[in-house]
Amino acid sequence: MADSFLSTIEEIKTLRAQLEGDGGKLVLTNGAFDILHVGHVRYLKEAAALGDRLVVAINSDESVRELKGSGRPINSVFERAEMLRALECVDRVVEFRERRATGVIEAINPHVYTKGGDYTADSLIDEEKDLLDRLGCEIRILSLVPGKSTSSTLSKLSGNEEKRAKIAILGSGKGSNAQAILSAAESGALGGEVAVVMSDVADSGILDIARGFDVPALFVDPGTQKAGQLTDAALKEIGDRLNSYGVDLVVLAGFMRVIREPLLSVFQGRILNLHPSLLPEFPGLNPVAKALDANVRETGCTVHLVDAGIDSGKILRQESLPVYPDDSVESLTARIHEIEHQIYPEVIAGQLAKLV
Ligand code: GAR
Numbered sequence: 001m002a003d004s005f006l007s008t009i010e011e012i013k014t015l016r017a018q019l020e021g022d023g024g025k026l027v028l029t030n031g032a033f034d035i036l037h038v039g040h041v042r043y044l045k046e047a048a049a050l051g052d053r054l055v056v057a058i059n060s061d062e063s064v065r066e067l068k069g070s071g072r073p074i075n076s077v078f079e080r081a082e083m084l085r086a087l088e089c090v091d092r093v094v095e096f097r098e099r100r101a102t103g104v105i106e107a108i109n110p111h112v113y114t115k116g117g118d119y120t121a122d123s124l125i126d127e128e129k130d131l132l133d134r135l136g137c138e139i140r141i142l143s144l145v146p147g148k149s150t151s152s153t154l155s156k157l158s159g160n161e162e163k164r165a166k167i168a169i170l171g172s173g174k175g176s177n178a179q180a181i182l183s184a185a186e187s188g189a190l191g192g193e194v195a196v197v198m199s200d201v202a203d204s205g206i207l208d209i210a211r212g213f214d215v216p217a218l219f220v221d222p223g224t225q226k227a228g229q230l231t232d233a234a235l236k237e238i239g240d241r242l243n244s245y246g247v248d249l250v251v252l253a254g255f256m257r258v259i260r261e262p263l264l265s266v267f268q269g270r271i272l273n274l275h276p277s278l279l280p281e282f283p284g285l286n287p288v289a290k291a292l293d294a295n296v297r298e299t300g301c302t303v304h305l306v307d308a309g310i311d312s313g314k315i316l317r318q319e320s321l322p323v324y325p326d327d328s329v330e331s332l333t334a335r336i337h338e339i340e341h342q343i344y345p346e347v348i349a350g351q352l353a354k355l356v
Pocket of ligand 1: 173206253275284
């Protein structure tokens, strides 16, 4: 029976009364849930955690049509109810026929009413707010799941999605530069997205940082203990991953192994590196210590294209800073980092703008 996934309002009222008797809480939310996506699933899990039973009120087919146009809903009310009921966090689904949920809220009188997606506390209409206040119902607005919405799913399906340039970050260390780049991408300042972060060090900070931004974080086994090297298999794995993530620009941020052919040709002019010295001074390892040993008055950092040499590719940008008599490797590195975090995202944004 197709409609057995839908409960009646009477059944929900009975459930509420039982919960009340047991000191439990009924949580209600509503929406069209036309195409179920991960944004819905995360939001519903969060909603369920606010009480003991979660009831989802879904718009009837006719009210979805009224709200969203004649091509909707994509799935019928029975199919939508069936999908929602298959989720562990959803206890009951009811249908409501009006455009607004006010009637169903009043009838059910939930302990907690929650809204998600693009709602804010202020965007509940006055009528709904007044009613919820009158019922003494707790109102909870749950966070938006970035980039996961019915409209973004539909625009992906229709092929209208804006093409955004994709970058990969490769690093071996802490990942402070990756963090600056990921923040710039998130704020829109990069003009592209970070599709993947890879590291040759399984427990590196850079992978944790990527996970914190919900970006795929992959460990690639370098295949050798030899400093600075990657086996052919490791290089191939990196190339395969870059391919499968559709990467346009490769960004090395503290990656301590040499990228060589055939990857250089595949990404010709599209691999960037950051180095903490004013190249061509102090290429290779320990450039900050080398600068201090050489007693230079100033040093800095360089962003350059990667070629077959060590830190020898075309320079795209350099910034200098003074070296103080009492500087240590640590203090000088910290000041270099500050400039790196500013200039690397800027150079990447410039390169991406040229690619699209
Ligand atoms: C950065 O200072 C970068 O310039 C350097 O590694 C650090 C990575 O720090 N790169 C090189 O030395 C490359 N030869 P992070 O992991 O905190 O971004």
